[in-house]
Amino acid sequence: xxxxxxxxxxxxxxxxxxxxxxxxxxxxxxxxxxxxxxxxxxxxxxxxxxxxxxxxxxxxxxxxxxxxxxxxxxxxxxxxxxxxxxxxxxxxxxxxxxxxxxxxxxxxxxxxxxxxxxxxxxxxxxxxxxxxxxxxxxxxxxxxxxxxxxxxxxxxxxxxxxxxxxxxxxxxxxxxxxxxxxxxxxxxxxxxxxxxxxxxxxxxxxxxxxxxxxxxxxxxxxxxxxxxxxxxxxxxxxxxxxxxxxxxxxxxxxxxxxxxxxxxxxxxxxxxxxxxxxxxxxxxxxxxxxxxxxxxxxxxxxxxxxxxxxxxxxxxxxxxxxxxxxxxxxxxxxx
Numbered sequence: 001x002x003x004x005x006x007x008x009x010x011x012x013x014x015x016x017x018x019x020x021x022x023x024x025x026x027x028x029x030x031x032x033x034x035x036x037x038x039x040x041x042x043x044x045x046x047x048x049x050x051x052x053x054x055x056x057x058x059x060x061x062x063x064x065x066x067x068x069x070x071x072x073x074x075x076x077x078x079x080x081x082x083x084x085x086x087x088x089x090x091x092x093x094x095x096x097x098x099x100x101x102x103x104x105x106x107x108x109x110x111x112x113x114x115x116x117x118x119x120x121x122x123x124x125x126x127x128x129x130x131x132x133x134x135x136x137x138x139x140x141x142x143x144x145x146x147x148x149x150x151x152x153x154x155x156x157x158x159x160x161x162x163x164x165x166x167x168x169x170x171x172x173x174x175x176x177x178x179x180x181x182x183x184x185x186x187x188x189x190x191x192x193x194x195x196x197x198x199x200x201x202x203x204x205x206x207x208x209x210x211x212x213x214x215x216x217x218x219x220x221x222x223x224x225x226x227x228x229x230x231x232x233x234x235x236x237x238x239x240x241x242x243x244x245x246x247x248x249x250x251x252x253x254x255x256x257x258x259x260x261x262x263x264x265x266x267x268x269x270x271x272x273x274x275x276x277x278x279x280x281x282x283x284x285x286x287x288x289x290x291x292x293x294x295x296x297x298x299x300x301x302x303x304x305x306x307x308x309x310x311x312x313x314x315x316x317x318x319x320x321x322x323x324x325x326x327x328x329x330x331x332x333x334x335x
Contacts (some may be wrong), residue, residue: 003328
């Protein structure tokens with residue numbers, strides 16, 4: 001299965017193959033989108049260069065065309081739940097546009113507490129159809145379209161989550177997964193291996209690049225290169241991106257304070273990923289601002305790589321930005 005991350009500045013693809021019961025990375029490719037570039041062309045380039053075994057693709061969506069809700073509902077069967085969600089669609093999605101909805105029970109009711117917890121996800125139907133058609137036009141087979149928010153959680157479950165965490169009794173402890181993309185930062189709070197809060201924040205690496213461009217009077221592509229690699233301008237880069245990181249950290253704090261207050265839990269660890277956290281000082285700033293143990297995490301942890309098909313050095317270099325792609329491809333484990 002190929003996980004295809006259709007980012008706003010880079011298209012990334014990771015292929016995971018099951019060898020027996022072991023997931024193995026058997027393909028990787030990425031293509032940057034130049035100003036005015038076509039995402040269709042980038043997808044074709046990625047599959048031309050990726051040496052993938054499969055044409056089966058799971059892609060993701062994010063942004064304003066998507067909706068996520070956590071609902072409490074009376075206990076019912078899965079088929080009844082699907083009908084009930086469609087009936088409540090107008091209340092879940094306050095829009096005149098046509099949306100496609102799906103749902104998943106997170107916690108079943110008990111005799112003492114008959115309410116069940118349900119996760120509802122929705123996306124504008126036109127966007128879903130357009131994305132599926134684009135993938136098909138590239139000669140590929142779209143298997144599913146997921147939300148990037150939950151692909152991040154799937155990658156963590158596949159590669160990092162302690163085995164004990166899904167089954168232990170520490171239901172008052174949670175881990176916050178924070179992925180800083182180009183345009184959007186996703187936060188997904190996991191308790192006992194289950195999502196209990198998720199949100200997208202419209203701040204990302206592109207905002208940092210713009211801040212560097214303004215401070216150093218550079219074009220966007222020049223500012224991006226300076227932000228990533230220039231040791232000469234590190235101090236100026238840190239100064240430029242400081243206000244962006246301050247706004248981002250403030251939103252992350254609001255999110256974690258909200259979920260702790262409403263769910264009665266404590267976020268004991270923040271795991272950072274995404275290309276945006278590779279900017280100088282970004283990870284350290286977030287850790288100090290959120291006042292919680294924070295670390296970068298690698299979505300390749302625990303995964304074997306087929307060295308005959310994948311450039312391991314290049315894969316590792318881009319690892320923090322591959323969380324969504326790995327999470328999308330992880331669906332192969334459940335096929």
